Amino acid sequence: MHGKIDHTLEHYLAISRAVAGQMDFKAVLHQIAGEVQKMVPYDHMDVVIISPDNADCHVSVEVGVATKWGVDDGVRPISESPIRDLLTGDLDYILSGDAWEDPVFHIHGHFSAPIFEADLHSRIHVPLLVHGRLHGSLNISSHQKNAYGEPDLAVAKNIADLISPYFYALSMGERARKLALSEGSARGREEALRSGALRLTEGMEYQRKRLGMELHDQTLGDLSRIYRQVKTLARRSQIPSAEFAGLGDAIGKCMAELRRIIENAKPGVLDLFGLQQAIEAQLQQAVEGAIPAVVYTVTDETGGALDQAPEMLRTSVFRVCQEAINNAVRHSRCGQISVAIAGRSDAIDVTVSNDGKAPPEGWDRSTRGIDNMRVRAALISGRIAFERNQGLTIVRLTVPNPSAAPGADPDADVQRRSSDEPVDS
Numbered sequence: 129m130h131g132k133i134d135h136t137l138e139h140y141l142a143i144s145r146a147v148a149g150q151m152d153f154k155a156v157l158h159q160i161a162g163e164v165q166k167m168v169p170y171d172h173m174d175v176v177i178i179s180p181d182n183a184d185c186h187v188s189v190e191v192g193v194a195t196k197w198g199v200d201d202g203v204r205p206i207s208e209s210p211i212r213d214l215l216t217g218d219l220d221y222i223l224s225g226d227a228w229e230d231p232v233f234h235i236h237g238h239f240s241a242p243i244f245e246a247d248l249h250s251r252i253h254v255p256l257l258v259h260g261r262l263h264g265s266l267n268i269s270s271h272q273k274n275a276y277g278e279p280d281l282a283v284a285k286n287i288a289d290l291i292s293p294y295f296y297a298l299s300m301g302e303r304a305r306k307l308a309l310s311e312g313s314a315r316g317r318e319e320a321l322r323s324g325a326l327r328l329t330e331g332m333e334y335q336r337k338r339l340g341m342e343l344h345d346q347t348l349g350d351l352s353r354i355y356r357q358v359k360t361l362a363r364r365s366q367i368p369s370a371e372f373a374g375l376g377d378a379i380g381k382c383m384a385e386l387r388r389i390i391e392n393a394k395p396g397v398l399d400l401f402g403l404q405q406a407i408e409a410q411l412q413q414a415v416e417g418a419i420p421a422v423v424y425t426v427t428d429e430t431g432g433a434l435d436q437a438p439e440m441l442r443t444s445v446f447r448v449c450q451e452a453i454n455n456a457v458r459h460s461r462c463g464q465i466s467v468a469i470a471g472r473s474d475a476i477d478v479t480v481s482n483d484g485k486a487p488p489e490g491w492d493r494s495t496r497g498i499d500n501m502r503v504r505a506a507l508i509s510g511r512i513a514f515e516r517n518q519g520l521t522i523v524r525l526t527v528p529n530p531s532a533a534p535g536a537d538p539d540a541d542v543q544r545r546s547s548d549e550p551v552d553s
Contacts, residue, residue: 139167143160143163143290143291146160147294152298153175156291157173157175157189157191158191160287161173161192164268168276168287171192171193172192172193172195172246173266174267175264175265176209176264177189177264177295178215178263180263185205186215186264187203187204195242196241197239208238208239210233210239210243212238215262217255222251222253223253223276223281225249225250225275225276226250227248227249227251228243248270249273250269250270251268251269252267252276252284253266253268254284257288257289258296263292263296264295265288266287268280347386351386354379358375358376397409402432402435404432406446407426407453407467410446411453411467415465418457420461421463422462422463422464423465424464425467426467427466428469434476434478436531438530444510448512449467449478449525451500452523454497456482456521460485464482465480466482473532475527475528475532476529478525478526479523479524480523480524481522482520483519487516492515501523505527511526512526513526
């Protein structure tokens with residue numbers, strides 16, 4: 129037994145001062161080591177911390193004789209610990225005069241080898257508790273046999289109670305730091321993906337517009353010239369006019385199709401007259417010849433707020449509307465389609481609704497067109513919802529209000545977002 133240990137308040141206060149300002153487990157343990165040595169002399173001391181993310185695992189931090197328990201602060205299963213019953217709460221403490229002989233430390237599967245390798249005999253193990261919650265243990269060992277008794281156990285419990293809140297705070301702080309790093313890494317990956325998607329889709333949009341201009345200036349011009357020549361030949365040649373007329377009609381249809389491709393590739397109405405007119409033009413084109421006939425309306429309560437938005441946001445909104453309109457006409461057999469644009473201080477809602485038949489179950493989770501609209505919304509920091517309500521199928525796109533005050537929306541820099549050609553669902 130240790131009969132000359134000074135258990136004065138001064139040592140406890142010194143431990144309290146020693147832990148202040150320390151930012152990691154090892155630093156705390158090394159700071160208190162000297163004061164603990166004065167109160168409960170030891171050859172090995174360690175603190176076990178139960179992982180806050182996995183209650184079945186723990187780490188060990190040690191001073192004094194180095195053992196395999198503290199190698200690399202490795203995470204180990206509690207089930208393999210020689211003090212497993214203490215860490216699971218089955219024992220309130222462990223006080224052993226000779227760990228080499230004590231059956232508590234000799235259970236199959238427990239990692240007890242360091243007890244022998246480090247020549248540890250007398251041992252004290254007391255829990256670290258915060259509000260009655262077990263989160264680790266303080267462990268003190270000596271080379272001598274029967275070195276500790278009940279007074280030493282009481283002192284060890286007092287030390288554990290003193291340092292337990294600090295170790296718990298460090299454990300929670302470390303967990304929060306890891307979560308923050310993980311979240312920051314995830315955000316970084318997401319931003320990198322968005323940035324890559326931006327560059328890709330901006331390039332695609334540029335190529336689409338370039339293609340539209342080339343089709344307009346070159347291909348459509350050539351076909352127009354051929355069309356005029358055929359019409360001239362039809363009047364002058366001895367070849368039956370009906371054959372030339374049929375050829376001319378075919379070329380005329382080809383020109384009409386090219387005009388449609390050009391408009392899809394480069395929505396000129398959007399550039400020249402704004403979003404509302406572009407949506408109306410898209411509706412007119414989509415419902416032409418539809419059976420049954422489709423009535424449509426477009427309302428903009430924002431006074432054209434989206435026309436002042438960056439080009440990529442404006443184009444993306446148009447593409448989503450284009451997709452929703454085409455889906456409604458082709459698949460719902462609707463009689464009416466409504467597009468409504470409404471604004472709030474920080475956001476604008478664009479709603480496309482139709483009164484057609486209910487879409488099949490799971491339609492809002494389907495791929496192709498629906499998934500394409502989701503991607504577009506994400507790329508412009510928007511949100512998109514699909515619902516069926518009171519006989520209407522509704523697609524609602526919410527995007528940042530471009531007229532909102534700077535800083536009102538953290539994702540308001542929509543110039544970093546873009547769009548792509550629609551894919552029919």
